[in-house]
Ligand SMILES: Nc1ncnc2c1ncn2[C@@H]1O[C@H](COP(=O)(O)OP(=O)(O)O)[C@@H](O)[C@H]1O
């Protein structure tokens with residue numbers, strides 16, 4: 001059992017609170033993504049988990065041991081963690097095999113065991129043929145794989161990955177995403193995967209911790225983040241979500257009737273939703289469409305139409321609220337002139353709960 | 357208020373929490389190293405100067421400084437240092453501008469020849485000049501010229517000292533100005549051209565002002581080096597009866613021995629203050645209106661056109677006059693039996709070299725002592741600098757900054773000051789061992805370790821800055837403790853930089869004179885001061901042979917370092933273009 005329990009974790013840099021009372025419980029074997037815009041404190045969280053930094057408040061518990069607290073800090077070399085660094089941090093003066101086997105050498109494993117386990121780890125990532133190469137002779141994707149194998153060979157109880165795909169080209173990323181999923185299945189290790197790319201996080205993780213300006217704003221399964229964001233920030237961040245102001249929230253079983261620019265709609269809401277005069281509604285682009293002739297919708301003025309092949313992206317300003325720009329996808333074969341007025345229907349939405 | 361309090365707690369707590377045991381031990385050793393070899397001796401020097409009898413006695417200090425001898429020496433020091441710095445600034449800037457900005461040909465060879473004098477020990481340079489321009493000069497004689505006999509040697513004068521110091525330190529200015537010019541973005545110059553500026557106004561209105569920070573950094577180096585250049589000041593100033601502060605300290609110590617120490621401490625302190633003020637002023641001048649220019653400097657070329665052959669001829673003539681001529685005089689003197697003897701196939705002899713290397717035990721031993729001391733110094737400093745750079749670049753913190761500061765301070769201060777401090781500190785028997793290392797080879801080693809630490813450290817600092825900290829962190833998560841990380845990951849990666857530092861220390865320490873001149877005794881001599889002793893004793897030809905051997909050693913080292921230069925970090929070998 002190596003659950004990670006993070007309680008009330010805070011970190012300051014020069015009086016600035018970079019992490020603010022973060023608390024989460026990561027279950028053994030889970031694949032967690034830590035997601036947030038750049039500069040929100042993701043790397044700081046990872047460095048705290050690894051033991052490179054000590055917290056100013058709160059604790060980190062690894063298994064049944066408190067490894068980080070204000071008073072005491074188990075150093076990284078004693079934590080049995082693995083890290084895949086953003087720039088891989090392969091040691092240029094060692095061969096691939098030596099890189100992968102280093103942790104075992106330090107641990108005092110026999111040469112034979114070291115070779116065997118390095119070979120196995122390299123085989124997992126499909127690199128067993130390149131064991132004698134120098135890291136400088138490898139491509140970006142291959143280096144990434146070596147970094148993974150190096151992490152794997154040490155058999156850490158927790159693997160931390162800091163934006164491991166940020167330095168790869170787009171087409172390699174898709175391949176590596178698959179690799180990570182396979183890898184996680186194969187090893188069963190707890191993985192904490194840091195990224196600022198929400199689609200990456202959605203594709204990979206069992207659960208996603210969304211961080212905004214040092215605070216953990218939501219920690220949920222991808223599907224729940226997408227469908228039931230608990231804050232406007234999450235609603236916007238996940239799946240190119242859009243947020244609309246709505247009036248007259250009237251709870252109705254596990255849904256609610258809300259007024260969107262004067263027209264009533266039935267949308268999803270949490271069970272405990274209260275009667276409110278106004279609220280914010282999370283709507284995904286896929287839930288917004290052009291109204292059929294005769295159908296009731298709200299009016300918008302087309303700003304711009306971008307041809308995207310299988311659909312047209314229509315950016316429009318809401319007539320009732322001219323500062324609000326929204327986007328919907330229209331069938332590519334429908335001609336929509338700019339400056340035209342369109343009618344828009346909303347088929348699904350989620351009432352963002354009032355801030356606690 | 358609450359925030360401030362929290363910050364303080366964090367500062368105090370961060371290091372202990374992050375540093376496991378081995379790191380503490382190493383840091384402790386480094387502190388002892390710097391405290392024992394730099395901080396404590398300098399403190400001792402300051403205390404001795406200000407409070408010789410245990411109580412602060414500024415009256416005594418004032419009285420001493422007011423003596424005519426001291427006033428004259430101080431004025432002389434300032435005069436030669438300032439004027440020679442000016443000369444070095446002009447020469448260095450012209451050289452840098454020519455090699456960076458123009459389409460002059462054969463730049464690599466010229467740069468090598470221009471920077472080479474910096475590698476030659478100053479006492480040897482001075483000896484070469486003295487021999488080249490003496491009435492019985494072997495070279496002028498060959499050229500059919502001769503200075504009329506009688507009267508004093510033209511270089512035994514303030515003008516001679518200034519001239520030689522200026523020539524000697526021009527490469528220092530050259531190196532910093534060149535670095536600054538290379539950073540200039542070509543767009544800036546192109547913009548000025550578009551605005552109608554032609555080449556010459558362009559240089560004076562755009563390029564040089566932008567290179568100003570580099571110029572003053574070089575000036576500071578030249579100033580400090582001039583003040584502390586014992587070789588030239590002693591070889592020319594003592595016969596000229598033109599005392600400067602360091603020759604005064606040297607002569608007083610020679611005449612009165614350790615009993616003059618307290619007074620010499622005052623002079624040393626005065627000299628330190630001059631040095632520090634000089635550095636501060638030029639730092640301030642360089643900073644004022646410092647223009648940060650970013651961007652990758654694309655090389656820019658001003659076409660010299662029909663002036664090119666003339667410029668090239670003049671620049672090579674400069675090399676011939678300032679280097680080839682004196683050095684050939686030195687070589688010529690070293691292969692005749694008596695100074696002033698005509699050089700011909702008949703008079704040609706290697707007897708001086710045989711004497712230096714084989715027959716004269718004192719010279720042979722001096723060579724061996726220097727070689728041994730230098731090797732030990734290099735070995736120790738390479739290790740110390742690897743660990744110290746680790747803390748300076750990656751761990752930071754106030755304690756580490758103080759260590760760095762003191763390593764730089766003992767390097768910047770004139771070697772003779774350090775020697776006085778070392779004598780003061782090590783005169784008394786060592787606490788546990790019960791004997792004094794004064795008069796032994798160990799005090800010279802201590803002084804070398806203190807003096808050259810910064811030289812060994814600088815390239816290593818650069819090396820650390822170039823490697824990604826994640827390299828170490830990756831080893832840390834692999835379970836490697838501090839020493840294992842050092843051994844397996846960090847040292848292999850920064851080793852080339854440490855070797856570069858070692859090479860610089862080796863070249864500087866092997867022939868150095870300013871630190872050891874006060875520390876050598878009749879039993880223990882290094883090779884650097886030997887030239888001065890021999891010349892003072894009238895053995896010019898033997899002195900010339902020793903000088904040539906010293907230059908040969910330097911050239912061999914340079915050659916070796918150049919052969920390995922592709923393994924070294926870029927820009928650590930100053931003589932490479
Ligand atoms: N060592 C440090 N000293 C001071 N500020 C830091 C340090 N490390 C990170 N920060 C600051 O903390 C904030 C969060 O940084 P980081 O955790 O690297 O963000 P992310 O990885 O999410 O992009 C940033 O504003 C950054 O400037």
Ligand SMILES: [Mg+2]
Pocket residue numbers: 042043
């Ligand atoms: Mg980051």
